[in-house]
Amino acid sequence: MKRIQHWIGGANAASTSGRTGPVFDPATGVRQAEVDLASGVDVDAAVATAKAAFAGWRAVSVSRRTEIMFNIRNLVSEHRAELAAILTAEHGKVPTDAMGEIARGLENLEFACGFAHQHKGGYTEQASGGVDVYSIRQPLGVVAGITPFNFPAMVPMWMFATAIVTGNTFVLKPSEKDPSAAVFLGELLKRAGVPDGVFNVVHGDKVAVDRLLEHPDIAAISFVGSTPIARYIYETGTRNGKRVQALGGAKNHMLVLPDADIDMAADAAVSAAYGSAGERCMAVSVVVAVGDAADPLVDAINVRLDKVRVGPGSDPDAEMGPLITREHRDKVVGYLDGARAEGATIVADGRGVRVPDANADGFFVGVSLLDHVRPGMKVYDDEIFGPVLSVVRVDTYEQALRLVNDNPYGNGTAIFTRDGGAARQFQFDANCGMVGINVPVPVPVAYYSFGGWKGSLFGDLHMYGPDGLQFYTRTKVVTSRWPDPATSQVDLGFPQNR
Numbered sequence: 242m243k244r245i246q247h248w249i250g251g252a253n254a255a256s257t258s259g260r261t262g263p264v265f266d267p268a269t270g271v272r273q274a275e276v277d278l279a280s281g282v283d284v285d286a287a288v289a290t291a292k293a294a295f296a297g298w299r300a301v302s303v304s305r306r307t308e309i310m311f312n313i314r315n316l317v318s319e320h321r322a323e324l325a326a327i328l329t330a331e332h333g334k335v336p337t338d339a340m341g342e343i344a345r346g347l348e349n350l351e352f353a354c355g356f357a358h359q360h361k362g363g364y365t366e367q368a369s370g371g372v373d374v375y376s377i378r379q380p381l382g383v384v385a386g387i388t389p390f391n392f393p394a395m396v397p398m399w400m401f402a403t404a405i406v407t408g409n410t411f412v413l414k415p416s417e418k419d420p421s422a423a424v425f426l427g428e429l430l431k432r433a434g435v436p437d438g439v440f441n442v443v444h445g446d447k448v449a450v451d452r453l454l455e456h457p458d459i460a461a462i463s464f465v466g467s468t469p470i471a472r473y474i475y476e477t478g479t480r481n482g483k484r485v486q487a488l489g490g491a492k493n494h495m496l497v498l499p500d501a502d503i504d505m506a507a508d509a510a511v512s513a514a515y516g517s518a519g520e521r522c523m524a525v526s527v528v529v530a531v532g533d534a535a536d537p538l539v540d541a542i543n544v545r546l547d548k549v550r551v552g553p554g555s556d557p558d559a560e561m562g563p564l565i566t567r568e569h570r571d572k573v574v575g576y577l578d579g580a581r582a583e584g585a586t587i588v589a590d591g592r593g594v595r596v597p598d599a600n601a602d603g604f605f606v607g608v609s610l611l612d613h614v615r616p617g618m619k620v621y622d623d624e625i626f627g628p629v630l631s632v633v634r635v636d637t638y639e640q641a642l643r644l645v646n647d648n649p650y651g652n653g654t655a656i657f658t659r660d661g662g663a664a665r666q667f668q669f670d671a672n673c674g675m676v677g678i679n680v681p682v683p684v685p686v687a688y689y690s691f692g693g694w695k696g697s698l699f700g701d702l703h704m705y706g707p708d709g710l711q712f713y714t715r716t717k718v719v720t721s722r723w724p725d726p727a728t729s730q731v732d733l734g735f736p737q738n739r
């Protein structure tokens with residue numbers, strides 16, 4: 242069986258742990274590979290390699306690092322079909338969705354190509370007599386990225402592009418469920434001219450993560466995953482003196498006001514709820530229908546569901562693939578099993594979906610729509626992370642807003658309306674990090690930054706874009722004076738401007 246190894250110092254590296262984990266093809270349920278699960282010793286080897294590479298890499302000129310980033314961008318773009326095939330094989334997302342993931346990741350590489358402009362410090366001439374003051378931004382050292390299963394290429398690109406172009410060296414711990422994309426990216430980075438040791442991959446589980454969290458040579462950790470683990474990463478990492486940004490889970494609400502274009506809102510709800518089988522942290526999982534919007538909206542969504550083609554990535558017409566694992570499929574089905582008893586109406590039921598041309602053991606759940614959902618029901622309170630859309634009916638905008646703001650998560654939200662004043666008020670009121678106005682999945686372009694509020698992000702800085710540049714660098718302020726016998730004198734007073 243295929244064996245997926247670590248990528249350390251620009252080469253495959255076998256684990257010393259003797260432990261491996263299974264990698265499935267979610268469309269067939271077949272175990273297709275084994276991935277090495279790192280021991281602490283493996284993590285130490287990756288960190289030591291990254292540490293050894295740091296001094297040389299941070300000394301490489303800005304223009305050369307930029308040139309290498311252009312090479313990375315071009316190679317990832319040239320090989321996007323191969324990368325997409327890896328994503329489909331291990332994650333299960335359909336090829337169009339895999340290509341979309343790569344396109345959004347490429348934006349981050351492109352942003353990193355232009356980092357030099359945003360990386361400039363400030364300069365103050367003559368801050369005091371003969372004294373100039375300036376600030377410079379320097380890399381942190383060895384930084385780590387710990388990433389989730391749902392974007393095995395894009396989320397690593399969110400992190401490593403900015404991290405390495407600013408002169409850090411990087412250790413990536415990807416999800417053990419779909420680990421091959423990370424190694425493929427490592428191979429492309431090497432071909433692009435990234436020196437060995439600058440970008441490393443260790444596969445693994447909690448053992449690897451815990452070693453990264455306590456390792457004295459790791460300066461910073463970027464994490465994306467579920468909220469309980471994000472909180473753990475933030476608390477443990479910061480306790481160990483590291484800079485940490487930890488992005489967690491989500492329950493994204495899409496408000497539909499009575500004046501909205503119902504067809505546009507229904508198209509958006511279906512795309513945002515069921516794309517990638519709902520396994521997106523920016524998926525819409527709750528539609529909040531205000532007033533008269535509810536009945537026509539539920540009908541319009543339901544009509545569209547019959548046409549969603551569920552199938553394996555090998556089916557060129559498939560729009561929605563399987564879930565990541567059998568356990569996760571069963572968990573999602575469990576929510577549907579309990580929904581009626583909780584008081585929800587099952588409008589569309591994805592249990593027992595029949596998938597043309599697919600192996601019966603694939604981890605599929607069909608599109609599911611629940612109406613009359615309320616807070617307090619498990620289907621509302623939990624992040625299901627599957628193709629299940631809940632509709633909550635309310636009478637007023639204020640009630641809808643309260644749902645968004647009372648929710649423990651605060652990743653994304655959206656409002657559908659023709660009323661610019663209402664949309665502007667919502668943008669002002671919503672306690673979320675990312676807001677869409679007639680845009681259901683408001684993932685920011687790469688020159689803004691991505692991040693939620695409340696239980697969706699632990700830390701101060703969002704990911705990628707300007708916040709990413711800040712996260713991966715630290716400021717040094719230099720105060721300088723050049724020899725001038727006329728102004729040189731002993732002065733025991735505290736430095737002051739003169």
Ligand code: NAD
Nearest residue numbers: 388389390415416446447450466467470488489490491522
């Ligand atoms: P997860 O939290 O289970 O795993 C994320 C990473 O943490 C993986 O690398 C995993 O190996 C590691 N991990 C898992 N359990 C651990 C433990 N006990 N101790 C230490 N490390 C551990 O998340 P997932 O299931 O891979 O991804 C889905 C989750 O990620 C969802 O909650 C989703 O909302 C969230 N997500 C958030 C964003 C965002 O930007 N906010 C983006 C994508 C995914």
